[in-house]
Amino acid sequence: MTRDIRIYRAPLKIPGTPDPDGISGMAGSSLCFTGMVRDTEGTTRIEGIDYEAFTAMAEHQFHSIADEIEKRWPILSLEIHHVFGWVPAGGGSVWVRLASPHRAEGFEAMQYLLTVMKKRVPIWKKPEPKTG
């Protein structure tokens, strides 16, 4: 499995390039997911979210989650880009692209990744309420 894990300061730059080299022809499915910031947090209107990341540990945890995914599903490539810093409402905070031979294992692995990420990857949100 090819792997590209990045954590960097916002804004999120969604790659316009195709899937990584070497998987063309083998992949029957390429899933793209973008996590976005809503304009409400609970019942409060917000301007956006200030993300804080413990970058070294977050990368390490993403890699360990990727290891688990690799063992469970026949994934061909996995790219995870997460940003920290200020993300205004409507902006993207995380982008994941996952290629697999068939769509079923792709959806399962994607769901697993996003669920586990919210429990283990040390990134925190500080919502900024809308003023005026």
Next chain:
Amino acid sequence: MELKASEEAERRPTSCGGIIRPFIPESEIHRRVRELSAEISRDYRELDVLMVGILNGTILFMADLMRHLDFDLTVDFVGISSYGDGTTSGNLSWTKQPGYPVRGRHVLVIEDILETGQTLDNVLAALQADDPASLKSCVLLHKQRPDFSPRPPDYCGFRIEDHFVVGYGLDLAGKYRNLPYIGIYQPASSVTVEVIEIEVRFWSHFKDLTGVAVTKLQLPSGCRVAEATEKILSKWPSLEPHSQSALVAVGNEYATEDRILSAGDSLSFFPPVQGG
């Protein structure tokens, strides 16, 4: 039998500083006490026996010893004071006098530890004056000291080197008689505790609560994550309400409570994560 102090055993801190290191385990004491009981039963069966324990150190030894004696006997305790504040008879100052007549009986005196031999000699001399049929001694511990060579006891549990022993009836400033094993007390001055320094990092609102992002913390070597957490919570009490949900990592890995910390480790303390 002769025993040497074990080095690797667990250490118990004491209220007067220093530590108690386990020496003779409970199981070993019980095994040896049963052997002594068998020996005494064999020697004293059929006789009119008065067993006299010297307070307070013999309480557990007496209790364990007598419950394994399989013949009828009379049990008594005597107390003697080293400070002369009890009632005196001869050169002995009793805090509790013998409660039964000694004359014509086979008397066995029980002592916790034989050190200078002074106490036991005095008790034996006082009882001998009352004309017993026979008079013997049984000690739990016989401490080998280079400066004293007391008359050897008739029965001996363990011969030990010159250590400050506590537990199983023996005290340290009145305490620790209730320890079920025998330990060696080491005063604080003789215990060297190595100190390690670790880095502590707070994240997210823990950083706001403490006003600290990165700091150093000194801990005793061998310290576990649980002890470090305790120290962090007492140093930054504003974290206390969040302690149940707090996550702890060492380096880039989540750490369990019993993980042992090493010098230079970086311990991160943070609230539940919320990526995505």
